[in-house]
Amino acid sequence: MTTHAQFASNPGHAASWYAATANQKSVRPALQGEIAADVCIVGAGFTGISAALELSERGYKVIVLEAERIGFGASGRNGGQIVNGYSRDLETIERRYGQEKARALGAMSLEGGDIIRGRIEKYAIDCDLRHGGFFAAFTQKQIRDLEAVKAKWEKHGHEHLEMVSHAAVSKYVKTDRYVGGLIDKCGGHIHPLNLVLGEAAAAESLGAIIFENSRVEKIGTGNEPVVATSKGTVRAKHVLICGNAYLGKLFTKITDRMMPVSSQVMVTEPLEPKLIEGLLPADYCVEDANYVLDYYRRTADNRLLYGGGIGYGGQDPKNLTAIIQPNMLKTFPALAKARIEFAWSGNFALTLTRIPHVGRISDTVFFSHGDSGHGVTTTHLLGKILGEMAAGQAERFDVWASLPSLPFPGGKALRVPLTVLGAWWYGMRDRLGL
Ligand SMILES: Cc1cc2nc3c(=O)[nH]c(=O)nc-3n(C[C@H](O)[C@H](O)[C@H](O)COP(=O)(O)OP(=O)(O)OC[C@H]3O[C@@H](n4cnc5c(N)ncnc54)[C@H](O)[C@@H]3O)c2cc1C
Numbered sequence: 307m308t309t310h311a312q313f314a315s316n317p318g319h320a321a322s323w324y325a326a327t328a329n330q331k332s333v334r335p336a337l338q339g340e341i342a343a344d345v346c347i348v349g350a351g352f353t354g355i356s357a358a359l360e361l362s363e364r365g366y367k368v369i370v371l372e373a374e375r376i377g378f379g380a381s382g383r384n385g386g387q388i389v390n391g392y393s394r395d396l397e398t399i400e401r402r403y404g405q406e407k408a409r410a411l412g413a414m415s416l417e418g419g420d421i422i423r424g425r426i427e428k429y430a431i432d433c434d435l436r437h438g439g440f441f442a443a444f445t446q447k448q449i450r451d452l453e454a455v456k457a458k459w460e461k462h463g464h465e466h467l468e469m470v471s472h473a474a475v476s477k478y479v480k481t482d483r484y485v486g487g488l489i490d491k492c493g494g495h496i497h498p499l500n501l502v503l504g505e506a507a508a509a510e511s512l513g514a515i516i517f518e519n520s521r522v523e524k525i526g527t528g529n530e531p532v533v534a535t536s537k538g539t540v541r542a543k544h545v546l547i548c549g550n551a552y553l554g555k556l557f558t559k560i561t562d563r564m565m566p567v568s569s570q571v572m573v574t575e576p577l578e579p580k581l582i583e584g585l586l587p588a589d590y591c592v593e594d595a596n597y598v599l600d601y602y603r604r605t606a607d608n609r610l611l612y613g614g615g616i617g618y619g620g621q622d623p624k625n626l627t628a629i630i631q632p633n634m635l636k637t638f639p640a641l642a643k644a645r646i647e648f649a650w651s652g653n654f655a656l657t658l659t660r661i662p663h664v665g666r667i668s669d670t671v672f673f674s675h676g677d678s679g680h681g682v683t684t685t686h687l688l689g690k691i692l693g694e695m696a697a698g699q700a701e702r703f704d705v706w707a708s709l710p711s712l713p714f715p716g717g718k719a720l721r722v723p724l725t726v727l728g729a730w731w732y733g734m735r736d737r738l739g740l
Pocket of ligand 1: 348349350351352353354371372373374375376377378379380381382383384385386387388389520521522523548549550551552553554556568569570571601613651652653654655675676677678679680681682683685
């Protein structure tokens with residue numbers, strides 16, 4: 307591991323390649339004293355900042371309170387993969403919640419990616435956007451599953467999907483691990499911390515104020531609720547709670563419906579352009595079709611960024627590289643000598659249904675969290691929808707809020723071991739090709 311001497315430090319963030327290469331490193335001030343706003347947003351990840359930008363564009367006075375730094379949570383640490391759709395497939399959504407709900411969610415399922423690309427263009431956000439994603443299959447069973455996903459998606463108007471034969475895998479990734487896969491030309495990848503920082507700057511340019519190092523300790527739920535940190539208060543007409551897996555004990559009524567889960571990412575040293583271009587010729591992002599999956603992509607400075615691993619309950623494993631590097635070497639034996647320069651962990655919020663948990667705490671306080679493993683696009687969509695809700699348009703919010711949220715079986719004490727057992731079972735099925 308290097309000391310990252312070539313990069314300026316960026317305190318308050320995980321020691322990631324993203325933090326080291328962030329476009330903005332200056333720290334915003336913390337909230338001090340009393341202030342009033344139309345909308346107060348708790349948490350400056352994709353969800354909170356997406357809502358802030360939506361509301362700022364509509365002319366609302368917005369204050370964002372972030373406990374640490376903008377993008378401190380999953381939004382500034384993830385694989386950067388723009389994956390369309392939700393963490394639960396549309397088929398299951400239809401089976402569980404009926405055709406009408408599936409149609410409504412299906413109609414929104416490409417919007418998150420469109421929001422991202424639209425904002426990057428509109429605000430000239432420099433975040434290394436690349437187009438295209440590849441879902442890689444290890445087995446014929448996974449190929450059949452991907453074919454079913456494609457057919458279902460096409461019913462919902464997604465026309466950018468193409469099955470990839472075994473022979474054509476090497477156009478996207480040079481490895482002998484996969485038997486084929488599915489490409490989504492509407493997917494892609496970004497430097498996620500630079501995306502959220504760019505969106506935050508866009509919201510600020512329209513009048514939003516973002517306070518960092520301002521952990522919210524209390525939120526009123528009545529008319530004109532007051533949101534309090536240790537040093538100040540914000541009185542607002544509406545409050546949007548967007549703290550996701552990092553929300554801690556605030557509002558246990560809603561945090562009980564999600565479980566923090568960690569995933570780990572590591573980044574190699576810059577590779578010879580010929581080598582990295584040879585491994586990922588199309589510059590698509592890749593994720594495999596296993597239950598506990600590997601995800602990887604090129605970075606703009608020719609590194610390989612490789613993610614995987616899972617920690618139910620949100621543990622931060624000690625030797626991150628030892629967890630991920632063996633998988634990377636299975637995929638790309640040619641990288642045996644590549645130095646690993648960065649490795650970090652981050653938490654996303656998992657719900658039992660894998661569907662985001664969206665709702666009202668009162669008539670003035672709303673929340674969205676639990677986008678589970680695929681949240682880059684969904685958080686952008688739901689942040690926008692939270693913004694619509696605060697602006698008095700409840701229609702799309704209510705579609706999401708009407709979906710049932712279920713507690714994890716086993717309560718606080720047993721929910722982690724029971725989920726680990728479930729994941730072990732699905733992992734075993736993957737290993738046996740079932
Ligand atoms: C390692 C990793 C890799 C991933 N890879 C991908 C991927 O490639 N593609 C994909 O689609 N998804 C991926 N995800 C999931 C995706 O990153 C998340 O779903 C998404 O970023 C969640 O955004 P968010 O804004 O809801 O939460 P976060 O980004 O976690 O933001 C929540 C913010 O709220 C703040 N906060 C919490 N409590 C308080 C409080 N009391 N007061 C003030 N602020 C508070 C936190 O500090 C944090 O900054 C990954 C997640 C992880 C962890």
